[in-house]
Amino acid sequence: MAETFLDSTELVLNMGPQHPSTHGVLRVIVKLDGEKVLGTECVIGYLHRGVEKIAENRTYTMFAPYVDRIDYIAAVSNGLGYCLAVEKLLNVEAPARAQAIRVILTELNRIGSHLLWLGTHALDIGAITPLFYCMREREYTLDIFEKYCGARLTTHAFRIGGLQYETYEGFEKECLAFCDLFLPKVDEYEELLTGNRIWRKRLIDVGILNEADCKAFGVTGPMLRAAGCKWDIRKALPYCGYEKYDFEIPTRENGDTYDRYMVRMQEMRQSARIIRQAVEGLPAGPITAKVPKVIKPPVGEAYVSIEAPKGELGYYIVSDGTTQPYRCRVRPPSFVNLQALDKMARGSLVADLVAIIGTIDIVLGEVDR
Amino acid sequence: MRTILRKVFLVDLLQGMWVTFRTQHPKNIVTEQYPFERPKIAERYRGAPRLNVNPENGQTLCISCDLCALACPEALIVVGWERNPETKRKDLITFTFDTSRCMFCGLCEDACPVDALELTQDFELASYSREGAIFDRQILEEGIQPKKYVF
Ligand code: SF4
Ligand code: SF4
Numbered sequence: 101m102a103e104t105f106l107d108s109t110e111l112v113l114n115m116g117p118q119h120p121s122t123h124g125v126l127r128v129i130v131k132l133d134g135e136k137v138l139g140t141e142c143v144i145g146y147l148h149r150g151v152e153k154i155a156e157n158r159t160y161t162m163f164a165p166y167v168d169r170i171d172y173i174a175a176v177s178n179g180l181g182y183c184l185a186v187e188k189l190l191n192v193e194a195p196a197r198a199q200a201i202r203v204i205l206t207e208l209n210r211i212g213s214h215l216l217w218l219g220t221h222a223l224d225i226g227a228i229t230p231l232f233y234c235m236r237e238r239e240y241t242l243d244i245f246e247k248y249c250g251a252r253l254t255t256h257a258f259r260i261g262g263l264q265y266e267t268y269e270g271f272e273k274e275c276l277a278f279c280d281l282f283l284p285k286v287d288e289y290e291e292l293l294t295g296n297r298i299w300r301k302r303l304i305d306v307g308i309l310n311e312a313d314c315k316a317f318g319v320t321g322p323m324l325r326a327a328g329c330k331w332d333i334r335k336a337l338p339y340c341g342y343e344k345y346d347f348e349i350p351t352r353e354n355g356d357t358y359d360r361y362m363v364r365m366q367e368m369r370q371s372a373r374i375i376r377q378a379v380e381g382l383p384a385g386p387i388t389a390k391v392p393k394v395i396k397p398p399v400g401e402a403y404v405s406i407e408a409p410k411g412e413l414g415y416y417i418v419s420d421g422t423t424q425p426y427r428c429r430v431r432p433p434s435f436v437n438l439q440a441l442d443k444m445a446r447g448s449l450v451a452d453l454v455a456i457i458g459t460i461d462i463v464l465g466e467v468d469r
Numbered sequence: 470m471r472t473i474l475r476k477v478f479l480v481d482l483l484q485g486m487w488v489t490f491r492t493q494h495p496k497n498i499v500t501e502q503y504p505f506e507r508p509k510i511a512e513r514y515r516g517a518p519r520l521n522v523n524p525e526n527g528q529t530l531c532i533s534c535d536l537c538a539l540a541c542p543e544a545l546i547v548v549g550w551e552r553n554p555e556t557k558r559k560d561l562i563t564f565t566f567d568t569s570r571c572m573f574c575g576l577c578e579d580a581c582p583v584d585a586l587e588l589t590q591d592f593e594l595a596s597y598s599r600e601g602a603i604f605d606r607q608i609l610e611e612g613i614q615p616k617k618y619v620f
Contacts, residue, residue, distance in 0.1 A: 162542035165574035229489055236499050243511075250513035250588070256574045264579065265513065292485045 110138065117146050121224040121454045124464030128441070128457070135449045140442045144435075147468040155428035160186050160260060160395040163425070167415075168254040170430060171466040173216055176209035176245070177408040179258045184339055185404040185415035186260045187389075189397035197385045198262040199341045203378045204275055205248070205257055206340075206406075207371040211282065212241040213409035213461075214364050214371075221361070221458040222293060225302050230292055237285050240278050244271070260395055262388030275379045279372045286368055293361075303358035307444035307456035310355050317440040321411025321433055323460065326363045327355030333407040345377045357459040364461075396423050410434050410461050430469060434462040510590040515573040517591035518566050520609035521584065529610065530585035533559035540580035545570045566609055568594055569602035 116127040125146035131138040151170055155163045167182040168175035180202055187193065194202070219234035242252040247268050249257040257263070293299045309319065311327040324331055332349045334342040350366030352359035397419040405414035411433030420426040437460050444456050501508055510516070521530045533550035549563035578588050591613065596602050608614075 158542055162540070162576065165542060165572055165576070169572075229485075233492075239499070246514060247511040248513070250511065250515040250575060251573060254572065254574075264575075268511075268513070288488055291488050295481045296485055297481050 115453070117143075122457055123220060123462055124467075126438075126457070126462065126464055126467070128453070130445075130450070130453065132450065135451075137445050137448050137450060137453055140445050140453070142438060142441060144438075144464075144467050147464045149469065151469045152428055152430060155425050157424065159423045160397070160425065163428070164259065165254065165256045167430075168256055169465060170432065170469055171408065171410070171413075171434070171463050172253055173463050174209050174213040174409045175253060175255045176205050176257055177213075177406065177413060179256065180206050180340070181404060181406045181408070181413050181415045183258045183260050184406065185402050185417045186395065186397065188402040188404055189400060189417060189419050190260070190391060190395065192261055192389045192391055194262045194340075194389055195386050196341070196383045198387045198389075200378050200382050201263060201267060201387070202258060202340050203342065203345070204375050204382075205245070205255075207375045207378070208241045208244060208275070208278075210371045210409045211368050212238045214368050215241075217364065217409075217458075217461045218289060218361075221455075221461075222299075224454050224458040225299065227293065227296070227299065230289055233285065233289060233292075237282060240281070244274055244278065247271070247274075259388070261391035262386075266387060272379050272382060275375055279376045279379075282372050283369060286365060290365060294365075300358065302452075302455060303361060303459075304356060305354075306357045306448060306452045307459060308354065308356045309440055309444050313440065313443055314355070317443070318436045319411070319440050321407070321409070321437065321461075322360055322363045322367060323355075323411070323437055323440070325349060325351045326359040328353045333405055333412055337405070339404070339406055342374075344381075345374045347374050347377075357455055360459050394423060396421065405431065408433055410463070410466070411437055432466040432469065434460070434464075434466040435469075438462050438467055510592065512590070514590045514592070515575045515578070515588040517589050517594055517613060518568070518571075518577075518604065518609060519587050519589045519591075519612065520564055520606065521587055522610055529561050530583050531561050531564065532583055532585070533561045534582060536580045536582065537577035537586050540576045542574070542576065543570045543572065546577060561606070564606040564609060566604045567602065568604055569599060 111132045113130050113132060114127060115130055116122040117125040122128065127143040127146070129141045129143060151166055154166055164179060164182060167178045170178050215234040215238045219231035222230040245255050245257070246252045248271065249255050249265055309323065309327060311329050314324045314327045314329065328351055330349050330351050335349060347370045350363050350370065352363055399419060399421045401416065401418045403414060403416040405412050412431065413433055414431030416429040416431070417425050418427040441456065441460065445453050448456065522528060523530055533548055535548050538544070538546040538548050545567040547565045548561070550559040551562050553560045573588060575588060577586055
């Protein structure tokens with residue numbers, strides 16, 4: 101090729117860690133040919149706090165507040181996964197009432213997490229308004245958390261063996277009112293986005309990840325379902341009595357960014373449906389199972405995975421018979437899902453890269469732990 | 470034909486604009502004007518710590534049992550006590566609570582057998598220095614007193 105001054109050269113750029121649309125402190129090294137992305141590499145660890153190591157120096161009860169900080173957008177799901185894993189080690193099961201309240205709170209948290217995702221994702225694409233509306237509705241879920249357990253973000257709502265707090269007065273009414281209020285609001289977001297031609301042009305056929313690739317990367321959650329695989333741990337390996345509730349797993353075929361958007365919108369509706377069923381069938385009874393004051397599980401190991409808003413969240417705990425875990429391993433959905441970034445972004449434009457990072461729904465606290 | 474007309478008249482954009490327009494009415498404003506409007510804090514909110522005193526005689530309720538200090542994952546509570554030779558009981562001398570490291574998880578509050586330590590609805594914990602975030606017994610009992618700064 102003859103060299104002229106018009107020849108372009110490949111360019112290696114850093115995107116992040118302070119880039120606003122990398123949703124935290126993700127640094128992506130991108131290799132560019134003009135506007136085209138030739139390859140990406142993620143540099144993570146800016147938010148590493150060593151949560152798994154902290155677990156080894158804390159008792160089982162003491163470690164519970166730390167898991168909220170792994171994925172701070174979905175703190176309740178993290179708390180649930182951890183409590184379920186320790187309960188499995190102890191071989192106890194939370195009473196029916198505690199399980200129903202856990203389901204209500206985790207589903208509210210799923211809605212809150214998806215709303216934050218939708219708002220920021222739309223903001224990345226260039227639609228500013230949905231963010232305000234999403235925040236407005238998310239506030240209701242946060243208010244319920246605040247009234248229930250006293251904190252809005254890092255809730256520490258569940259304890260090993262059940263719950264610490266009984267529901268407050270008017271809890272059921274507020275949850276039902278939220279479901280009623282929320283469903284028309286989802287339609288409102290869809291009115292803003294789904295048919296909008298800029299939104300469609302920016303999302304359709306961008307960042308395609310098919311089912312085989314999803315499985316190869318271990319991608320779970322809405323990303324997997326958007327590629328057409330009907331896999332949801334709430335149905336496949338029910339925990340907390342999810343088998344009792346009637347809900348659907350939304351799926352799509354193409355596995356592009358638009359499909360992932362549609363799947364998450366449907367999931368919010370399904371979550372509202374689960375909340376309604378759980379509130380209406382809320383059983384009476386105790387909220388804690390019999391667990392000793394000092395938690396000392398027998399020697400052994402347990403792995404529990406739950407369906408967090410972002411995908412499969414797993415807790416693997418090894419006990420050596422003392423009051424502190426010997427090892428606590430977290431399987432974070434965002435970290436695994438992020439690995440597919442390069443596959444999706446290769447050959448796309450820089451502007452699409454922003455959309456693709458947004459659609460994975462990462463939270464860096466969880467990627468770096 | 471219909472799609473062309475929809476495109477020409479920007480139907481999809483107008484649809485979105487209509488949603489925005491609907492929420493223009495002042496009664497739909499949800500933003501809290503914080504310093505002017507106090508937020509409603511839930512009863513169970515876990516905010517600034519307080520060491521409760523007996524309202525009748527002003528004596529502390531704390532029995533210096535040290536359970537809160539043991540329950541805290543961050544080990545940030547230090548209870549200083551001395552055995553009273555007459556009553557054979559522990560007297561509370563100092564009590565420090567380092568809010569700069571606290572994550573307001575509520576484990577200390579749950580551990581206290583006499584409900585002496587409590588996390589209150591007070592949420593304005595900012596201070597001008599790191600030392601200001603360390604609460605001693607006086608602050609814990611009387612609450613945070615706003616400091617006056619003279620410039
Ligand atoms: S709220 Fe939690 S971190 Fe703070 S002092 Fe109490 S136990 Fe420790
Ligand atoms: S647990 Fe309660 S009574 Fe015991 S030292 Fe702490 S504040 Fe005092």
